[in-house]
Amino acid sequence: MIEFSHVYKYFKKDWAALEDISFKIQKGDFVFLTGVSGSGKSTLLKLIYMEEKPTQGEIFVDNLSSATIKKNDIPFLRRKIGVIFQDFKLLEDRNVYENIAFGLEVTGGSRKLVREKTLAILQKLRLGHRRNAFPYQLSGGEKQRVAIGRALVREPFILLADEPTGNIDPETSKDILKLMKDINAEGTAVLMATHDIDLVKGSGKRVLNLEHGRLKGDI
Amino acid sequence: MIIIIREAIRGMIHNKMMVFVTIAVISFSLIILGGFSIFTINGLRFVNLAESKIKIEAFLVDGLSTTEVDSLSKRIENIEGVININYVSKDEAYKLFKDRLGKDKDMLEALSVNPLPASLEIDLDPAYKTLENLDRISLKVGLFSGIEDISYGKRWIARIDKIIKVLLLADLIFAIILLVSSILLVTMTVRLNVESRRDHIDIMRLVGATDSFIRIPFIFEGLIASFISSVISASVIYGILFLLTSRFKDMRGDMNIITVSIFVLGILIGIIGSKIAVDKYLKERV
Numbered sequence: 130m131i132e133f134s135h136v137y138k139y140f141k142k143d144w145a146a147l148e149d150i151s152f153k154i155q156k157g158d159f160v161f162l163t164g165v166s167g168s169g170k171s172t173l174l175k176l177i178y179m180e181e182k183p184t185q186g187e188i189f190v191d192n193l194s195s196a197t198i199k200k201n202d203i204p205f206l207r208r209k210i211g212v213i214f215q216d217f218k219l220l221e222d223r224n225v226y227e228n229i230a231f232g233l234e235v236t237g238g239s240r241k242l243v244r245e246k247t248l249a250i251l252q253k254l255r256l257g258h259r260r261n262a263f264p265y266q267l268s269g270g271e272k273q274r275v276a277i278g279r280a281l282v283r284e285p286f287i288l289l290a291d292e293p294t295g296n297i298d299p300e301t302s303k304d305i306l307k308l309m310k311d312i313n314a315e316g317t318a319v320l321m322a323t324h325d326i327d328l329v330k331g332s333g334k335r336v337l338n339l340e341h342g343r344l345k346g347d348i
Numbered sequence: 349m350i351i352i353i354r355e356a357i358r359g360m361i362h363n364k365m366m367v368f369v370t371i372a373v374i375s376f377s378l379i380i381l382g383g384f385s386i387f388t389i390n391g392l393r394f395v396n397l398a399e400s401k402i403k404i405e406a407f408l409v410d411g412l413s414t415t416e417v418d419s420l421s422k423r424i425e426n427i428e429g430v431i432n433i434n435y436v437s438k439d440e441a442y443k444l445f446k447d448r449l450g451k452d453k454d455m456l457e458a459l460s461v462n463p464l465p466a467s468l469e470i471d472l473d474p475a476y477k478t479l480e481n482l483d484r485i486s487l488k489v490g491l492f493s494g495i496e497d498i499s500y501g502k503r504w505i506a507r508i509d510k511i512i513k514v515l516l517l518a519d520l521i522f523a524i525i526l527l528v529s530s531i532l533l534v535t536m537t538v539r540l541n542v543e544s545r546r547d548h549i550d551i552m553r554l555v556g557a558t559d560s561f562i563r564i565p566f567i568f569e570g571l572i573a574s575f576i577s578s579v580i581s582a583s584v585i586y587g588i589l590f591l592l593t594s595r596f597k598d599m600r601g602d603m604n605i606i607t608v609s610i611f612v613l614g615i616l617i618g619i620i621g622s623k624i625a626v627d628k629y630l631k632e633r634v
Contacts (some may be wrong), residue, residue, distance in 0.1 A: 178554070201558070208556035218551055222362055234351050235557035279555065 130156050130286065130318065131177060136186035138172055138342075146172045147342045150186070154320060156286065159313045161329045162322040164339035170322035173339070174289045177320070178210050179203050191286065208236050211280025211288040211317075215295035217272040219264040225275050226251065226260040232279040250278045254308070270301035277308065287318040294325060302328060352561075356568035359545065366541040367573055373537055374577035374614055375584075377530035381523065382585035382610045386592070388519045389606075395512055402477050402505060404470040406489050407497040410438075412466070420494050421468060427488055429476030434469040438462050465496060479505050527617075534621025535628075538570060542629045549629070559630050566626045567619060574618020578611040585610050 131154040138147040147169045154160055162170050175181040176188055179195065188195040193206055219228050230247040238246070251257045254274045264272055273293055280288055290309065294302035306321075306328055313319045323329065329336055338346035360367050406424070408417065421433045436444070441464040470489065472481070482505060486498045542549070552562050586607045 204553070204556045204558045206556075207554065212554055218547065218554070220548060220551060222358070231551070232555045235552050235555055235561060237561075283555065 130154055130191060131320075132189040133173075133176075134187045134189075136176065136183045136188060138169075138176065138181065139184040145342050147176075147183075147339075150344050152337060152344065152347060154287070154318060157313070157316055157318055159310065159319045159334045160321070161332070161334055161336045162320060162339065163324065163326070163329060163336055164322075165324055168339040169342040170324075170339055171291055172342075174212070174291050174320070174322060177287075177289060178207055178212055204236075208283055209285050209287075211277075211283065211285035213273065213276045213280050213288070213290045213293050215292040217264070217276045217296070219272060219275055219279075221264050224261050224263050225256055225267070225278075228264070228275050229278040229282055232282045236283065246282050247278075250282045253281075254278050268301070269297035270304060273297060273301075273305055274308070277305075277312070281312065281317070285317060287320060288312060290319065290321040290323075292323055293321065294323065294328065299327075306332075352564050352568060355565040356572065359541075359565055359569050360572065363541050363544060366537060366544065367569070370534060370537045370541070370570070370573040370618070371577045371580070373533045374530065374574055374617055375580045377526060377533065377617070378577060378581035378610050378614045379584050381526050381530070381613070382581060382606060383588065384519075384522060384526070385606050385609070386585075386589060388515065391515055392512070395508055395515070398504075399477055399508055400474070402472070402482070402501065402508075404472070404482065404486055404489065404498060404500040406468045406470060406495050407465040407499070408467060409494055409496045410465065412494050416494060417466075417468075420492060423492060424468065424470060424489055427485055429472050429481055429485055430470055431473050432471035434471070436467045436469060438464060438466045441465070441467060477505070479509055527613075530617050531621050531624070534570070534574075534617055535624045538566065538622045538625035539628065541569075542566060542625055546629075562630065563623070563626045567622045570618040570622025571615065574615045577618065578614030581614060582607045582611045 133150045133152050136147060136150040137145060139145050150173065162173065164170050172181060176183055176195070177190055179190070179198065183195055190206060191209055193202065198206070220231060223231065226247060229250055230243050233243045233246060248257075251260055254277065256271070256274055256278065259267065259271060262271075264275070267275065273296075277288075277293075288309070293309070294305055297305065302325070309319050309321060336346065337344060408420075412420070417435060421435065424430060425433055439462070442462045445464055470485070472485065476482075476485070479502070482500050482502070486500055489495060490498045549562055589606065
């Protein structure tokens with residue numbers, strides 16, 4: 130489903146963000162991506178949703194290759210990938226319902242479909258009572274749940290999470306992790322980048338560990 | 349489509365200031381362009397008016413018979429470019445000159461004889477009112493017997509020719525500069541608008557919106573802003589034209605053409621400027 134084959138990413142000639150990265154993620158996997166800040170976690174995620182292209186090597190995402198994919202095909206690939214971030218990236222001028230629905234509207238979903246799916250996601254994420262609230266009225270945990278809702282509403286095959294608990298307290302972080310595990314249990318693969326070792330410990334999930342842009346462990 | 353229109357309206361409400369600046373920039377450019385068009389059209393019109401008065405005057409030797417004058421007129425009429433010939437007799441010339449002198453006419457009356465010669469006023473096709481053609485035709489007419497002298501205001505014609513050339517060149521250069529700078533200004537303003545909504549665009553891309561989906565609301569915004577600008581500037585230009593034409597009778601407006609041109613141009617500037625700005629941003633980022 131996702132395969133990295135000897136991937137290198139250079140932002141400057143003498144500075145490699147990622148070096149010789151190779152791994153595979155199968156359908157329904159739950160994988161942690163660990164490493165300190167600057168170890169290349171975000172770059173690796175960007176390579177998956179093709180915001181960046183590898184300098185060397187090849188990445189396969191859902192049978193599409195980074196070497197041959199056309200610019201026009203990238204949006205269609207992204208519709209099958211959900212991405213969430215530490216800073217949530219919500220639209221501040223839209224309420225919870227509109228933020229989630231936005232994920233479907235921009236890809237041309239019909240009004241009825243958008244409404245049905247958005248309401249289903251609101252219920253699933255226990256956000257129904259907050260549907261008219263704006264991001265500034267939400268707690269960190271609620272904001273992240275809205276971001277997850279926006280990613281899930283398109284029913285992606287994988288959810289990429291870039292430090293999703295970075296801006297929320299430890300208790301809420303556990304809730305978010307539990308939510309991610311529930312999502313995974315329903316069949317969506319999850320790749321979660323984090324530097325929070327406590328979250329990873331004892332999870333029993335696969336861990337890819339990055340150090341200075343190199344894959345130092347695949348446990 | 350509904351979503352696109354909704355996104356465009358949302359965007360405009362969210363960026364009121366930017367929209368206001370865009371409208372102001374387009375309106376200002378169009379009003380200057382419209383004002384310049386009025387100036388040019390009337391400038392050229394006055395030049396044409398002066399040009400239409402250009403005639404070759406062929407002064408005749410004294411004592412020509414009517415038959416001789418008729419035959420001379422016919423020969424001149426056969427010259428390419430000549431459309432009309434008017435015979436001014438010695439007496440008519442005397443009367444015209446006296447009228448022109450006004451209160452100084454006594455000076456003329458003091459003379460015992462009429463010193464003015466009879467003449468043929470030769471009218472030319474407008475296309476032949478160039479320096480080269482006037483020279484050529486005058487030379488031909490001057491060779492006929494019975495012609496004493498030729499006059500056609502050579503200095504004047506040279507000056508008019510120069511004025512037309514300079515005016516047209518300045519007009520073209522100024523119009524191009526104004527058009528390019530209007531598009532650049534709109535591009536920069538829309539670019540600022542796009543930059544201020546980069547998070548929004550990034551989220552759209554993240555959830556799989558195509559470039560055309562992202563582009564259309566911005567172009568639609570450009571269209572609305574330019575439509576408002578066009579209405580404002582076309583109204584101002586129409587108002588100016590109305591005032592000028594009612595005040596100065598010689599002033600001409602071609603009101604509808606100028607107003608409609610300004611309107612269409614404004615919309616084009618808005619659309620082109622928006623498209624350039626969004627495309628540039630989308631190209632820079634994947």
